[in-house]
Each structure stands twice: as C-alpha cells, then as structure tokens.
Amino acid sequence: MKFAMIGAGAMGLRYGILLQEAGNDVTFIDTWQPHIDKIREQGGVYVSRDHQDRHLTPIKLETPESYKGDPDILIFFTKQMQLAGFLKRCEHFFNDRQYAFTCMNGMGHIEKLQQYFADDKIIAGTALIATVLNGPGDVDFMGKAGAGKMNMANLTEKPDEMTHQLFDELKKANMNPTLTTNFRGTLMTKVIFNSVINTLCTLFEIQMGEFGNFPKAYDLGRQLIDEAYDICERAGITLVSTRDEEMHALDINTRIDMPLHYPSMYQDMIHDRPTEVDYINGYIAQLGREHNYEAKTHIFLTNLVHLAEYHRANQKKAREAEKAKIANQSKAKTTTTTNAQTA
Incomplete structure (x- = not known):
C-alpha cells in the first residue's frame, strides 16, 4: 500500500x-x-x-x-x-x-x-x-x-x-x-488512560514505572477513572473496557510494559512546547459540563499543568534576560577596554 x-x-x-x-x-x-x-x-x-x-x-x-x-x-x-x-x-x-x-x-x-x-x-x-x-x-x-x-x-x-x-x-x-465497531468508546478509553499517566507523570517529571510503583497509584488512578467513566455513562458512551480493566491496563503498562517511558506530554513540557492537556483532561472536563457533571479532579489537573507551563515559560524568560544582561555587560566591558587602549 x-x-x-x-x-x-x-x-x-x-x-x-x-x-x-x-x-x-x-x-x-x-x-x-x-x-x-x-x-x-x-x-x-x-x-x-x-x-x-x-x-x-x-x-x-x-x-x-x-x-x-x-x-x-x-x-x-x-x-x-x-x-x-x-x-x-x-x-x-x-x-x-x-x-x-x-x-x-x-x-x-x-x-x-x-x-x-x-x-x-x-x-x-x-x-x-x-x-x-x-x-x-x-x-x-x-x-x-x-x-x-x-x-x-x-x-x-x-x-x-x-x-x-x-x-x-x-x-x-x-x-x-x-x-x-465502537468508534467513540474506543477513542475515549485511551483518552481516559492518558488522563492519568500522561498528566501525573508530567507534573512530577517521572517515568511511568515510578508512578506505577507508588503505593497510592491505584487511589490516584481510580479517582480520575471513576470521574471519567461517570461522565461517559451520562454521555451515552460505551467504553471498550470496564473500570477495573482500565485500572489493570494502567498497572501493567506502568510497572511491566513501559516502566522506563516518559509520556509524550512530559516530552512536550521539558522542551517548552504546549502540552495537549486541554485535549485530554480538559476534554473530559468539558464533556462533563455538557452533561451537568463537574469533573473537579480533571479540572484541577488541567489547571495544574497550565500552571507548570506558565512557570516554565517565566523561568525561560528569566534565563534569557539574564543571558542578555551578561552579554551586554561583556560587550560594554570590551568597549570600555578598547576605548582605554585607544586613549
């Protein structure tokens, strides 16, 4: 093909x-x-x-x-x-x-x-x-x-x-x-998976295995998954896995299949690129609003990722300003030395 x-x-x-x-x-x-x-x-x-x-x-x-x-x-x-x-x-x-x-x-x-x-x-x-x-x-x-x-x-x-x-x-x-043959349910199941792994690993800058081995990983994942599944039920979306199956997939993928992997959202964050959080946790939250459900945990995490982006952007500006300041000082010092030699 x-x-x-x-x-x-x-x-x-x-x-x-x-x-x-x-x-x-x-x-x-x-x-x-x-x-x-x-x-x-x-x-x-x-x-x-x-x-x-x-x-x-x-x-x-x-x-x-x-x-x-x-x-x-x-x-x-x-x-x-x-x-x-x-x-x-x-x-x-x-x-x-x-x-x-x-x-x-x-x-x-x-x-x-x-x-x-x-x-x-x-x-x-x-x-x-x-x-x-x-x-x-x-x-x-x-x-x-x-x-x-x-x-x-x-x-x-x-x-x-x-x-x-x-x-x-x-x-x-x-x-x-x-x-x-379940189009929306297929896509949403992965969105929910990413709403746990991508977002939490990005916020704490950790590999998937570190999250999976954390003693409270189940509790964190379950809260996000239950919220998302509640919303999908209200929206009439039949997901391709049950809540328990989704939790099992999270466990296997983080601890066994891909423990050394940093999710794509993390890769965007550390390279100072915009993340896709609005299309993952943010999307779940918006779907919830459309069906009179306030996805408080997903909203909170979406805002935390944007706070991290905002903080990194400010740090980058500060580094660039300091670099420019040092360059200007060096240039001024060179100019002063040259003028003194000429005199």
Whole structure:
C-alpha cells in the first residue's frame, strides 16, 4: 500500500518505518525545519530500540508543499494544536479516493479531519506504544519488537475492504491491532488512560514505572477513572473496557510494559512546547459540563499543568534576560577596554 505519513515525529516515525519495513511505500511529510535538514543531511533517520542498536534508516521525506504523491491512506500523527495547520497546507494533494487514519492522543482531531474527508473515509484508533524523539533525525522505539498494541475503528463503525487492508498491514508491521465497531468508546478509553499517566507523570517529571510503583497509584488512578467513566455513562458512551480493566491496563503498562517511558506530554513540557492537556483532561472536563457533571479532579489537573507551563515559560524568560544582561555587560566591558587602549 502507499502511505503518506503526515507528521514525522516520534509516533509518525515509528508507524511509518515499521510499515515501510513491512513492504509498503511510505513518504513522510513534516514541517519542522531542523528535523527536515538533519534527515536530509544524514540520509535518513537514526533509529534505536530502548537506547540500543542505533542505526540509520533511509526514508523519503517531503514538506506539505513539495509532496506531489497520491497515497491510498494518509496517516496523521501531529499534535492536536498543529493538525489544522497541517491539513490546510496538505489539502492540495487530498482527493475523494483517499482514506485518513490517525491514532493521535486526545480528542478534537476527528472534527478537523471531517472538514476534508468523508465520514466513510475516516479511520481512527488508539496506541499503547511508547516512542521518544531524541532530537532531529533521531528516534527511539521503546519496548521489544512487537511490544505495545493498538485499537482502530471506522467513524461509520462499518469496516470496509480498505479498513481490512490497513489492519493487515498494521499487523504485518507488528503493531498488534484490534479492530472494533465502537468508534467513540474506543477513542475515549485511551483518552481516559492518558488522563492519568500522561498528566501525573508530567507534573512530577517521572517515568511511568515510578508512578506505577507508588503505593497510592491505584487511589490516584481510580479517582480520575471513576470521574471519567461517570461522565461517559451520562454521555451515552460505551467504553471498550470496564473500570477495573482500565485500572489493570494502567498497572501493567506502568510497572511491566513501559516502566522506563516518559509520556509524550512530559516530552512536550521539558522542551517548552504546549502540552495537549486541554485535549485530554480538559476534554473530559468539558464533556462533563455538557452533561451537568463537574469533573473537579480533571479540572484541577488541567489547571495544574497550565500552571507548570506558565512557570516554565517565566523561568525561560528569566534565563534569557539574564543571558542578555551578561552579554551586554561583556560587550560594554570590551568597549570600555578598547576605548582605554585607544586613549
């Protein structure tokens, strides 16, 4: 199959490279210039697995403006706040035959995709797969080959031939897909999972294993999960796992499957990028308001993440101001010394 990977970040690279290794034609499309420059300079992407076996993997890379292909499926792996811009820049190569597939974190992306693709051409899912972008042109797949799993569903909840072809290619790529016919429930179950792990690990700057081994991890997770499940029941959303199953998944993923992983929200925070908390805990809180339920814990955590972002932004400004002050003092000292020598 022919794929265009819209967004060549950590997850975009993992999905795209594994699909490429499974025999598919994959072109990556990105807009981050340092990333683009590095990949072109070195002739591909350096890929590691759990910090080991670092090797160069050649890939095809384009910008939205330079790509002229006609893929069967476009796979979207951008940040929620970047998606609208990517769609606008890429729309010149969209057509009615193509399918759009995504496993992005959070909620809010489906409505944006619907502006460009018909409902029967949209497939979305969730991924319990850990990947880290170490820097431009350098990605680390966390976990052994075949680790992790994913769910996928059609927006129409009616799988067609292309859906099954995509499923087969993802299976060949060792992504361990499960096909469901519960679209919103599939996506919301992962949002709830992330509302615990991503948010709490980010706030305390810890790996998933450190959270999972904390004696009160169950209590913290259960409070957030119960609140979210109560809201989904009011909204008429049937989730693909029970509350107890979701707690079990949290335990297994944090302590056993991915204990050394820092979630993507943490990676955004430490690199001073906006987080997706409004599309995760914030989305749950907004859904609660729509159904007369005040999700106090999710609201509180959303505001705490924004406070952390605000604090880091102020620290960055202070560091830049101090750096500029030192540079100006050094410049003034050099000028004074030069004038004295001239005199």
